[in-house]
Amino acid sequence: MSMLTDRNDGAQAPMLSLLNVESAYGPIKAIRGVSLKVRKGEIATVLGSNGAGKSTILKTISGILDPRKGSIEFKGHDITARDPAFIVQQGLVHVPEGREVFPLLSVRDNLLMGAYTRKDRDGVARDMEMVYAYFPILQERAQQDAGLLSGGQQQMLAISRALMANPDLILLDEPSLGLSPKLTKEIFEIVVRINRERGTTILLVEQNANMALNASDYGYVLENGRIVMEDSCDRLREKEDIKEFYLGMKEEGVRGERRWKKKKTWR
Numbered sequence: 001m002s003m004l005t006d007r008n009d010g011a012q013a014p015m016l017s018l019l020n021v022e023s024a025y026g027p028i029k030a031i032r033g034v035s036l037k038v039r040k041g042e043i044a045t046v047l048g049s050n051g052a053g054k055s056t057i058l059k060t061i062s063g064i065l066d067p068r069k070g071s072i073e074f075k076g077h078d079i080t081a082r083d084p085a086f087i088v089q090q091g092l093v094h095v096p097e098g099r100e101v102f103p104l105l106s107v108r109d110n111l112l113m114g115a116y117t118r119k120d121r122d123g124v125a126r127d128m129e130m131v132y133a134y135f136p137i138l139q140e141r142a143q144q145d146a147g148l149l150s151g152g153q154q155q156m157l158a159i160s161r162a163l164m165a166n167p168d169l170i171l172l173d174e175p176s177l178g179l180s181p182k183l184t185k186e187i188f189e190i191v192v193r194i195n196r197e198r199g200t201t202i203l204l205v206e207q208n209a210n211m212a213l214n215a216s217d218y219g220y221v222l223e224n225g226r227i228v229m230e231d232s233c234d235r236l237r238e239k240e241d242i243k244e245f246y247l248g249m250k251e252e253g254v255r256g257e258r259r260w261k262k263k264k265t266w267r
């Protein structure tokens with residue numbers, strides 16, 4: 001499943017690349033020289049604990065936050081600090097942390113909001129059927145206000161709304177946040193199906209390293225705003241530091257988290 005080929009072989013330009021990107025909130029430097037690549041058709045993941053800078057990376061890519069330094073290329077074009085609406089039109093959509101749906105709009109109208117820039121009405125209708133096939137519960141709840149959905153259903157809606165833009169690349173911010181392990185597993189399975197069946201490229205950021213490593217092809221580890229390790233997910237899963245990290249997160253909670261934060265060197 002995973003790509004063991006050399007990612008720098010030049011055979012195919014990456015769909016998305018970040019080069020030395022720095023972003024800050026006033027005096028707080030949140031990411032410090034992040035470089036990463038996402039290849040067409042893959043699921044790439046950025047793993048990191050709370051506050052590592054994962055959401056900041058996605059906000060900087062989607063144009064919500066302008067970087068202080070560095071550049072971002074999408075499908076061969078420079079999109080650094082471009083307007084978020086322009087970036088969506090290029091085929092790059094962001095599912096933010098905390099699944100921000102419009103609570104007072106119906107499920108169906110939330111989905112249509114995702115397609116608001118599209119002119120191909122037949123395509124929109126087809127994609128509506130497609131998301132209902134992935135998430136049948138959304139069809140059952142189509143006329144209800146989105147605010148009445150459970151957390152898991154809102155996450156499904158947020159992903160579906162992104163799909164309604166017919167994107168080439170989806171940025172997915174911690175879909176597991178606040179969800180039960182069972183729902184998280186369900187959602188990850190569908191994300192993988194969307195990637196395999198539709199060829200949609202995905203950049204996923206997660207604290208849940210176990211789920212993310214199983215779903216993804218290639219991974220980056222982010223610590224204090226810096227990428228400290230990258231490799232195929234097959235290989236990352238075998239690394240002791242990674243095992244400690246996600247077992248620690250899974251079974252030891254805060255103690256695991258401390259151990260992770262103390263660790264300074266990654267090999």
Ligand SMILES: Nc1ncnc2c1ncn2[C@@H]1O[C@H](COP(=O)(O)OP(=O)(O)O)[C@@H](O)[C@H]1O
Nearest residue numbers: 025028030048049050051052053054055056057
């Ligand atoms: N709106 C904000 N204002 C000030 N600091 C922020 C803001 N958002 C995030 N930060 C800080 O930037 C750093 C990275 O945050 P974030 O990208 O949200 O991390 P993650 O998504 O990995 O949890 C943290 O130190 C966080 O406190």
Ligand SMILES: [Mg+2]
Nearest residue numbers: 054055097174
């Ligand atoms: Mg975050």
